[in-house]
Amino acid sequence: MANGILILSYLIGSVSFIIGLKMLSHPDSARKGNLYAAIGMTLAILATIFFYTDSNGVYLKNHLWIFGGLLIGSIVGTLAAKKVQMTAMPQMVSLFNGMGGACAAIISIVEFKHMLHAGNTVSSDVVLSSTILIGLVIGIVSFTGSMIAFGKLNGNINDKTLPLQQLINIGLLVLILVLVTGMVSGMIQGDPMTLMYVVLSVSALYGVLFVMPIGGADMPVVISLLNSFTGVAAAFGGFLYDNSVMLTGGILVGSAGTVLTVLMCKAMNRSLTNVIVGSFGGTKQTGGGGSEVGGTYKEISMSDTAVLMMYSKKVIIVPGYGLAVAQAQHICHELEKVLDQNGVEVKYAIHPVAGRMPGHMNVLLAEADVSYDKLLDMDEINPEFAQTDVVLVLGANDVVNPAAKTDPASPIYGMPILNVEDASHVIVNKRSMKPGYAGIENALFFQPKTSMLFGDAKDALTKLVAEIKSMA
Amino acid sequence: METLLTSLTNHADFIFLLILMIILGFEVISRVPAVLHTPLMSGANAIHGVVIIGAIIVMGQAESDNYLALILGFLAVILGTLNVVGGFVVTDRMLEMFKKRKKN
Structure with missing residues (x-):
């Protein structure tokens, strides 16, 4: 009876994950999908607490501890998620992802001890011990990797590359593989607990060094990848406990996360190996190859910008991370409305990797009530630039860098970009001439049709809107 | 080969679930704006x-x-x-x- 309720709950939970994920893929049903998945999760959790039995039919105990942990986690989690600024969303996802990875790793540590306690050696049940160890490795890599990704996006950690970074990383990975297979096959003898902690430490270090050299431009891909890692770690936990809902949830995220990662890589025209092995941040070629970028740029005044935009037929706004940092989404919408009232057609060009995460700009602009159909994907908007009078680039850089098309030596060569140069005028709002996140100079800024409008995006747009309003 | 087939038999349910879920994950995500x-x-x-x-x-x-x-x-x-x-x-x-x- 109890077991029947448990299985039924797990079935409902699994289905809710699948349907939830499916609904999350459509704008109209997304919020409901998230809710369904959350309900399914709650059901699975409660059913586990009250109806789970081990192979001897013994129910779970320590209910007080369990509910205590659930309560603390819920309060902290809710507060953190509610308080976080829209701009800090990506690192928040990374942080929560790391928590899941750590959770999976802890489960493996306890179960490893359990296994030894039951009188098994590491090599006596290969399937069991390798499940535990692989779950441990993936979980801890996901944890430390996510923490580094969090620190980087939060600005606490800079890109760092050790000499021979790639060799060190590959070496660590091989070491982990050798240790795990050696332990499981019984070829490496020694105190199993010590060995397990060695595997734990090496994996933790690998997670750190894996993310450390990867530049900001690739961070979305890394978070998505670590996200699917945690999914796989959860699936290993599911295999360990023969727990169907953990398996379905874990594998589903592992697989879906991988697809999402590949989609993001495609958007940047880079392969996954390229992202992982050859990073932007580290191998910044200074000498040789890279063509010189420089020359003179011209500034444009606020009133000139206002006039130019007012008398345009069509304006395209290209938002980037600068917009997010300045929290300028509301005033940006304001600008769009003012222009719209004056008969100027305004659209937004959304590059797949604008901001720090795919969809980052969409979420941000949606917060400011920008209509969904004004946001156009790169492929949709690119042909439109040629008929556009003014392109306003707001804190975007790498996604409009022509070097991606023209300079094979550039680290972003091959990445599809927004063809803003096709428009009659390009106005670039930036705080300074500093290069973007990928650390590359942008030749666009020095082109004759480009004018620079320096300043914080929010300040600049506020002044611009006031200027336009006074003219209208 | 034989050990492989034995473990396949032992974990048949799991392997089915694994493969089907992977495919499902791909299908669910592949067309997302x-x-x-x-x-x-x-x-x-x-x-x-x-x-x-x-x-x-x-x-x-x-x-x-x-x-x-x-x-x-x-x-x-x-x-x-x-x-x-x-x-x-x-x-x-x-x-x-x-x-x-x-x-x-």
Whole structure:
């Protein structure tokens, strides 16, 4: 009876994950999908607490501890998620992802001890011990990797590359593989607990060094990848406990996360190996190859910008991370409305990797009530630039860098970009001439049709809107 | 070969589930507008918080004198809950913004 309720709950939970994920893929049903998945999760959790039995039919105990942990986690989690600024969303996802990875790793540590306690050696049940160890490795890599990704996006950690970074990383990975297979096959003898902690430490270090050299431009891909890692770690936990809902949830995220990662890589025209092995941040070629970028740029005044935009037929706004940092989404919408009232057609060009995460700009602009159909994907908007009078680039850089098309030596060569140069005028709002996140100079800024409008995006747009309003 | 086939037989259910879920994951995600990539990643992030179930099992099976298991289990439950609750709430916050635009 109890077991029947448990299985039924797990079935409902699994289905809710699948349907939830499916609904999350459509704008109209997304919020409901998230809710369904959350309900399914709650059901699975409660059913586990009250109806789970081990192979001897013994129910779970320590209910007080369990509910205590659930309560603390819920309060902290809710507060953190509610308080976080829209701009800090990506690192928040990374942080929560790391928590899941750590959770999976802890489960493996306890179960490893359990296994030894039951009188098994590491090599006596290969399937069991390798499940535990692989779950441990993936979980801890996901944890430390996510923490580094969090620190980087939060600005606490800079890109760092050790000499021979790639060799060190590959070496660590091989070491982990050798240790795990050696332990499981019984070829490496020694105190199993010590060995397990060695595997734990090496994996933790690998997670750190894996993310450390990867530049900001690739961070979305890394978070998505670590996200699917945690999914796989959860699936290993599911295999360990023969727990169907953990398996379905874990594998589903592992697989879906991988697809999402590949989609993001495609958007940047880079392969996954390229992202992982050859990073932007580290191998910044200074000498040789890279063509010189420089020359003179011209500034444009606020009133000139206002006039130019007012008398345009069509304006395209290209938002980037600068917009997010300045929290300028509301005033940006304001600008769009003012222009719209004056008969100027305004659209937004959304590059797949604008901001720090795919969809980052969409979420941000949606917060400011920008209509969904004004946001156009790169492929949709690119042909439109040629008929556009003014392109306003707001804190975007790498996604409009022509070097991606023209300079094979550039680290972003091959990445599809927004063809803003096709428009009659390009106005670039930036705080300074500093290069973007990928650390590359942008030749666009020095082109004759480009004018620079320096300043914080929010300040600049506020002044611009006031200027336009006074003219209208 | 024989050991491979034996383990295939032993874990038949699991292998079916594995393959079908992988395909399902691919299918569900493959046609998603870029707009939804961030909320989708965040939603998937919350779903892998299902690892909390393992933490609950660890906690619920810990003997009252096994302090290591108790402490680690308790910690795992907290971390897992953070993943689940934080993940769903953050996703909901992102999606709430998509809702609002409809009123325009």
